[in-house]
Amino acid sequence: MLRTIGLAFVLLLGVAVLPPAHAAADPQTVVQTIADDLAKAIEGHQSELKNDREKLLKVIDGILLPHFDIDYASILVLGQYARAATPEQRARFAKAFYESITHRYAEGLLNYTKGRVKVLPSRGDTNDKKTIVRTQVTLDDGKPIAVDYAFRKTSSGEWKAYDVIVEGISYVTNYRNQVAAEIQKSSLDALIKRLETQGVDALKTMEKEQQGG
Numbered sequence: 001m002l003r004t005i006g007l008a009f010v011l012l013l014g015v016a017v018l019p020p021a022h023a024a025a026d027p028q029t030v031v032q033t034i035a036d037d038l039a040k041a042i043e044g045h046q047s048e049l050k051n052d053r054e055k056l057l058k059v060i061d062g063i064l065l066p067h068f069d070i071d072y073a074s075i076l077v078l079g080q081y082a083r084a085a086t087p088e089q090r091a092r093f094a095k096a097f098y099e100s101i102t103h104r105y106a107e108g109l110l111n112y113t114k115g116r117v118k119v120l121p122s123r124g125d126t127n128d129k130k131t132i133v134r135t136q137v138t139l140d141d142g143k144p145i146a147v148d149y150a151f152r153k154t155s156s157g158e159w160k161a162y163d164v165i166v167e168g169i170s171y172v173t174n175y176r177n178q179v180a181a182e183i184q185k186s187s188l189d190a191l192i193k194r195l196e197t198q199g200v201d202a203l204k205t206m207e208k209e210q211q212g213g
Helices: 002-015 027-042 046-050 053-064 070-078 087-111 171-185 188-198 200-211
Strands: 117-119 131-138 144-153 159-166
Touching (some): 027 117, 027 144, 027 159, 046 053, 053 087, 070 159, 087 188, 159 171, 171 188
Antiparallel strands (some): 117 131
16 A cells, blocks of 8 residues: 555655646646656656656656645644644744655656556545545556645635545544654654654654554
8 A cells, every 4th residue: 555655645745736727726737737748747757857866856846846735734643743843843843844755755656657547537526734646547558547636825825735545544634643642652852853854764664663563
């Protein structure tokens, strides 16, 4: 499941590709536009990006940060521990966690090709606090899986993604459980320091322990 969660997160990065001019578009239109534009941006550049990891990470930073609500997502991941955390701790955690995730799954972006995502018809009205966009994603082996994206409208009127649900499993919930286990073993400060200094290695350890081995 981590493989599909990793792919889904990389696809969530794709949601951030949409330029500011389209910020007012509804979430479903955003995802459909990204499904088309992301393929155009990646196809033909795989070798270049694969051989230049720093450039790949800069590409991800450039497309993700403006349109992904990392602060809101990180608060959800912290769960009950967010209430006791200081503003500085929340900011440090958000930055460290974001960097660990993007470094962990950066290469997955290189596998994106046209036709990977099929945006499904919406259900119900658009809700500013939480709107779900349903998609069907085709994996490398041809298997289709259900991937839902959670959006919210910010105070500035922008639609931003903050969660992805793969086959019913939420990215936020999955990592919230891992983060809670880490904090219970040590402390929030210790977890933040581990993410800041160990990055991907710390994330891999959390994932392994969550799987029980």
